[in-house]
Amino acid sequence: MQQNVDLVKMGKTYDIAISxxxxxxxTAAIALADAGHRVVVYEAAxxxxxxxxxxxxxxxAVDVLSAHGMGNALAANAVATESLVFMNRFGQLIYRDPRGLAGGYGSPQYSIHRGALxxxxxxxxxxxGSNIEIRANARVVRAESFDDHVRLSFADASVADSRSTADVFVAADGIHSAIRAQYFPHEGAAKWNGMMMWRGVTRAKSFMGGRTMAQAGNRLAKFVxxxxxxxxxxxxxLINWICDIRVADGIGGTLTAPSRESWSTPGCVEDLLPTFGHWRIDSLRVGEIIANATQIFEWPMVDRDPLPAWTHGRATLLGDAAHPMYPIGSNGATQAILDAKALADAIQAHANPVEALSAYETTRRPMTxxxxxxxxxxxxxxxxxxxHERAPNGFSRLADVIDPAEISRVVQQYKMAAGHRPAPALAETGK
Ligand SMILES: Cc1cc2nc3c(=O)[nH]c(=O)nc-3n(C[C@H](O)[C@H](O)[C@H](O)COP(=O)(O)OP(=O)(O)OC[C@H]3O[C@@H](n4cnc5c(N)ncnc54)[C@H](O)[C@@H]3O)c2cc1C
Structure with a gap:
């Protein structure tokens, strides 16, 4: 019977709710609206x-945003990053990975202010237009999936109206997802690896050609x-920087963070200068960059264990709600955007929403x-x-310390596993 209802909907459109x-x-709302669905996005803020x-x-992920008409806006507001360089804490080059168009990809890699994105x-x-409605001050706290619809509950019951039922529901409510907690009530706090991270922005002179992302240091102290x-x-x-300092040993995520992570906890320059004040990255004086910041936020490096399932009937998880991860390899926003595309594609490809969500999960859960x-x-x-382990005090020639091919292999293996298209062998290593 249910299948008949859904077959009637084949080629038609769904009412889709997103938290x-x-x-x-x-991104999911845009991709789904472009496929003809009506979307309501409920935002807690x-x-x-x-x-x-x-x-x-x-x-x-740029490919996905460009396919939905955002390519020009990205190009106008972002920096098309052309290389990622790895250095030791003395600023000596370990590896240069060409990125975006310079790396042989079909699209740029963009570094951008999250607010601009x-x-x-x-x-x-x-x-x-009316295909996407965004409702602020609407915190979704629960989703109940029935045979032919999903019903949402809100922290403020007055938000609920006739539209709080939907054909499909997507929880994209971030690392503290209420819906993930509903489905996995015993999961508890996010897992901490003992690193504290400080993210800041500073207006400063361009460095290394103005399109380089640099990361220096090691697992005890890193500057990006x-x-x-x-x-x-x-x-x-405008330069974004991140200081990571290991303050406890919890490698692999065995600890509970000292404070609940919040994107708006202010950070202190004084916590950073003793470790990074004297570092230099090419022309960049790290101490000055930190001291001149206009904003600094503090955040424990946390993630959560991969889940056994994202989908519960007509409801599923997406982005950080599904797979919060350490911010390594520029994957946070990228993987959420790839989820959105996979979700919209699956809903187009399947007559039954339950099968569509299951196909979406099969595509995305193992990789993330x-x-x-x-x-x-x-x-x-x-x-x-x-x-660092082989040359803690720096090196005169990198090749005396490590085979450059070994470094290249590690980077390429990670990129393949994270869904990068194989890039031609353009990478070069330091002396
Ligand atoms: C305020 C903020 C600032 C951030 N700053 C950075 C940054 O500087 N650099 C960086 O790399 N990453 C940052 N991130 C994280 C980054 O956006 C994500 O890791 C990544 O883009 C994946 O996106 P997402 O949509 O899954 O999660 P998010 O971008 O975190 O979005 C989740 C959204 O869900 C909303 N929400 C939460 N609970 C509910 C609920 N119960 N009902 C309805 N809505 C709810 C949140 O307010 C938020 O808008 C930030 C996230 C936030 C929310």
Whole structure:
């Protein structure tokens, strides 16, 4: 009987509800609206505001956003990153990985302010008119899936109306997902690996050509830096930086973080200068970059174990709600965007929404679980540790310390597993 109802819907459109107007939720809304569905996005925040600092979108996710008309806006607001360089804490080059078009990909890799990316998605959602409705101050706390619909409950019961039922529901409500907690009530707090992260933005002179992302150090202390806006007339650029300091030993995610992670916890310069104050990355004086920050946020490096299932009848999880991972390899936004595409494709390809959600999960869950696990082992950043262990005080010639082919193999294996298209062998290593 149910199948008949769904067959009637074949080629027709669904009412789809999404919780969370973040990067994944909005991308899903746009992809689903472009396939003809009507989407309501419920966002817990009182207003939709562009928040955060820097974020990266890898070429395979840029392809998705471009296919939905956001390519020009990305090009205008982001930096097309052309290389990722790995260095030791003395600023010596270990590996240069060409990125985006320079790496032989069909699209750029973009480094961008998360607020700018969020604005691009909001503008694109608004262009879809009545096919996407975004409702702020609407925290979804529960989803119940029935044979032919899903019913949502809200923290504020007055939000509920006739539209709080949908044919399909997607929980894109981030690392503290209420719906994930509903389905897995005993999961508990996110898992911490003992690293604290400080993310900041500073306006400073361009470094290394203005399109380079650099990461330096090792698993005890790491500094990551990349520009997120084009240079102004004086050659200054908005630069995003991240300081990671290991304050406890919890490799693999065995600890509970000292405080609940929040994207708005302010960080202190004084916590960072003793470790990073004297570091240099090419022309960049790390101490100055940190001291001149306009914003600093503090965040424990957390993730969650891969789940045995995302889908419960007509409801599923997407983005950080499904697979929160350490921010290694620029995968947070990228994997959420890839989820959104896979979800929209599956809903188009299947007559029955339950089968569609199951197909979506089959496509996405194994790959993202693998990235969570790889990132627990430091992901492609492990090359920093490989060199640090063999040459803790630096090197005169990298080749005396490690075979460059070994480094290249680690990076390429990670990229393949994370869904990068195989790039031609353009990578070069330091002396
Ligand atoms: C305020 C904020 C700032 C961030 N800053 C950065 C940054 O600077 N750099 C970086 O790399 N990553 C940042 N992230 C995380 C990054 O956006 C995600 O890791 C990634 O893009 C995956 O996106 P997502 O849509 O799954 O999750 P998110 O982008 O985290 O979006 C989740 C959304 O769900 C909403 N929400 C939560 N609970 C509910 C609920 N019960 N009902 C309805 N809505 C709910 C949240 O308010 C949020 O808008 C930030 C996230 C947030 C929310």
């Amino acid at each position: 969370g107007a973040g990067i994944g939720g909005l 009182r207003e939709i505001k562009p928040l955060g600092v820097g974020i990266n979108v890898l070429p395979h 969020h604005n691009i998605l909001i503008d694109a959602a608004r262009l879809r 830096v990349y520009p997120i806006a084009k240079p102004d007339a004086s050659g200054d650029q 679980a693998n990235i969570v696990r790889m990132n627990r082992r430091e992901g492609l950043d492990v090359i920093l540790d490989m060199v």
